[in-house]
Amino acid sequence: MAEKITFYSHRQGPNPWKSVTVFEELEVPYQTIYLEFGKVPNGVEDEGFLNKNPAGRVPLIYDPATGNTSNSPRSQKVDRRRTGVPLTESNTIALYLVDQYDKDAKLTFRTTPEKYLVSQWLYLQGATQAPMFQQALLFALGKNNPEAQAHLRGIVKRTLATIDTALDGKTYLVGDKCTIADLAFVNWDLTLDVRLKGDPEAALREQRKALYPNRWAWHHRILERPAVKKMIQTQKEANPSS
Numbered sequence: 001m002a003e004k005i006t007f008y009s010h011r012q013g014p015n016p017w018k019s020v021t022v023f024e025e026l027e028v029p030y031q032t033i034y035l036e037f038g039k040v041p042n043g044v045e046d047e048g049f050l051n052k053n054p055a056g057r058v059p060l061i062y063d064p065a066t067g068n069t070s071n072s073p074r075s076q077k078v079d080r081r082r083t084g085v086p087l088t089e090s091n092t093i094a095l096y097l098v099d100q101y102d103k104d105a106k107l108t109f110r111t112t113p114e115k116y117l118v119s120q121w122l123y124l125q126g127a128t129q130a131p132m133f134q135q136a137l138l139f140a141l142g143k144n145n146p147e148a149q150a151h152l153r154g155i156v157k158r159t160l161a162t163i164d165t166a167l168d169g170k171t172y173l174v175g176d177k178c179t180i181a182d183l184a185f186v187n188w189d190l191t192l193d194v195r196l197k198g199d200p201e202a203a204l205r206e207q208r209k210a211l212y213p214n215r216w217a218w219h220h221r222i223l224e225r226p227a228v229k230k231m232i233q234t235q236k237e238a239n240p241s242s
């Protein structure tokens with residue numbers, strides 16, 4: 001069995017949990033180190049972690065299987081022969097894991113155009129879904145700016161509509177199987193109740209089900225996957241009081 005990947009995570013933040021789903025799908029062994037947010041001991045902005053990822057963000061993995069690399073941001077401070085390749089960015093980690101561990105292409109495609117379509121959805125997830133869902137919540141919570149709130153909720157709804165249209169007559173985003181592109185959307189989608197709170201047309205689950213039926217069925221289809229159930233259970237266990 002492969003040596004365990006060291007995985008820096010956060011108990012709530014959605015991005016690291018995307019990696020957990022891919023570990024579980026591919027049965028890749030990993031050991032989790034939970035960090036706090038902020039400049040606190042064991043925090044993502046603590047000097048110890050900034051030496052590993054100057055961006056101060058999780059997920060970050062070290063995979064001993066990949067051996068030496070010159071990819072470390074502050075390479076002189078990391079013993080790369082012992083720790084393996086350091087990688088950040090949840091979608092890059094997903095791409096890495098399928099390259100390294102998904103020899104049968106269970107979660108990906110190696111053909112054209114499918115591999116570019118997987119990439120397209122991963123970019124949409126990372127560049128639009130995650131940051132816009134995050135902004136929508138920040139504006140809803142912290143700023144008395146109804147125009148900005150409505151604008152951001154509009155982008156969230158447009159993202160849902162984009163997925164819904166793409167899934168018309170289809171089961172998954174690319175080809176006929178669930179790939180890392182589909183899996184990448186789950187964790188932020190699970191937070192829609194708070195992102196769309198107060199929205200006149202899509203705040204409620206029943207409203208979203210009626211507005212985006214393809215997306216609704218797809219999201220629930222993915223939630224039935226054993227690896228996704230395991231990820232959700234692991235997150236519950238990591239947050240016993242919530």
Ligand SMILES: N[C@@H](CCC(=O)N[C@@H](CS)C(=O)NCC(=O)O)C(=O)O
Pocket residue numbers: 010012013014015016037038044056057058059088089090091126
């Ligand atoms: N684009 C990055 C975003 C990573 C990211 O923002 N992670 C959050 C947790 S979900 C984080 O580490 N935040 C640190 C902070 O807010 O201080 C990815 O997909 O991995």
